[in-house]
Amino acid sequence: MLEFENVSKSYWTGTQRKVILESASFTVRRGMNLGILAKNGTGKTTVINMMAGLEKPDMGRIERNCSVSFPLGFMGGLESKHTGTENVRYIAALYSLDQDEVEAFCRWLCDIGEYFDMPIGTYSTGMRARLSLALMLAMNFDMYLIDEGMPSTTDVAFNRRAGAIMRERFQYATLVIVSHDMEILSKFCNSAAVMHDGKLYFFDTLQEAKALYDYTS
Numbered sequence: 001m002l003e004f005e006n007v008s009k010s011y012w013t014g015t016q017r018k019v020i021l022e023s024a025s026f027t028v029r030r031g032m033n034l035g036i037l038a039k040n041g042t043g044k045t046t047v048i049n050m051m052a053g054l055e056k057p058d059m060g061r062i063e064r065n066c067s068v069s070f071p072l073g074f075m076g077g078l079e080s081k082h083t084g085t086e087n088v089r090y091i092a093a094l095y096s097l098d099q100d101e102v103e104a105f106c107r108w109l110c111d112i113g114e115y116f117d118m119p120i121g122t123y124s125t126g127m128r129a130r131l132s133l134a135l136m137l138a139m140n141f142d143m144y145l146i147d148e149g150m151p152s153t154t155d156v157a158f159n160r161r162a163g164a165i166m167r168e169r170f171q172y173a174t175l176v177i178v179s180h181d182m183e184i185l186s187k188f189c190n191s192a193a194v195m196h197d198g199k200l201y202f203f204d205t206l207q208e209a210k211a212l213y214d215y216t217s
C-alpha cells in the first residue's frame, strides 16, 4: 500500500509558484493498477518521483508499506564512470540481493557483450536504457512505477525477452503509470485518475477519467 496524506508540492519558477499537488490524499492498494492521466508539464514525473521517494513533498506524508520500484527508465542511481558490472552489483547490495544473481540476470538480459565490463559513460542511449530496465526486472518489487508508458528499446530481441519477464512480474504486482496517453493506460490499468490544476480526481473506470481529461484538455 502507498498512501499520500495531505501532500502538497510546488516549485518556485522565479516569477511564480508552479503548483503540482495541493493537499492530495489517496491510497494505492495492492493489486490496483492505477493509471494517472495528465497533460505534459502537469507534474507526472514529480508525482512518480515522490512515490518512489526520490523527491520530498513540501507538506504532508507519504507512507509505503510495500517495496516500491524506482521509476522505470530512471538512470539516476547509475554511476557513469563505473562499469555495468560494478553498477549492478552495487545496487544489488543496496537492496540486499544476491550480487551474482543480479549480475548474471542483467548480463543475460542486456546482451551487450564486453560493454557490460566497460564504464556506463561509454554506452549508447539504447544500452543505458537496456541496463536500467534489466536492473529493474532483476528485482521483485511489490509496486512498479512507470513514467510515460512501457519502455521499449530499439532492440527487438531485447524487447521480446524483457517483455515476457515484465508481463510475468506485473501479473503479481501493483502498477502505477503516469501518462498523457490513454491508450497506454487502457492496456495495463484497471483504475484511473486525472491530474489537473494540482488536484487528482479518481474514477472507477478509465472511460470516466478520459471524459474529464478530454474536457479539461
Ligand SMILES: Nc1ncnc2c1ncn2[C@@H]1O[C@H](COP(=O)(O)OP(=O)(O)OP(=O)(O)O)[C@@H](O)[C@H]1O
Binding pocket: 011, 012, 013, 018, 020, 038, 039, 040, 041, 042, 043, 044, 045, 046, 047
Ligand atoms: N526543480 C524544479 N524547479 C522548478 N520547476 C520545476 C522543477 N522540476 C519541475 N519543474 C516544473 O514543474 C512542472 C512539472 O514538471 P514534471 O517534470 O513533473 O512534469 P511532467 O508532467 O512529467 O512533464 P512532461 O510530460 O513534459 O515530462 C513543469 O512545469 C516543470 O518545468
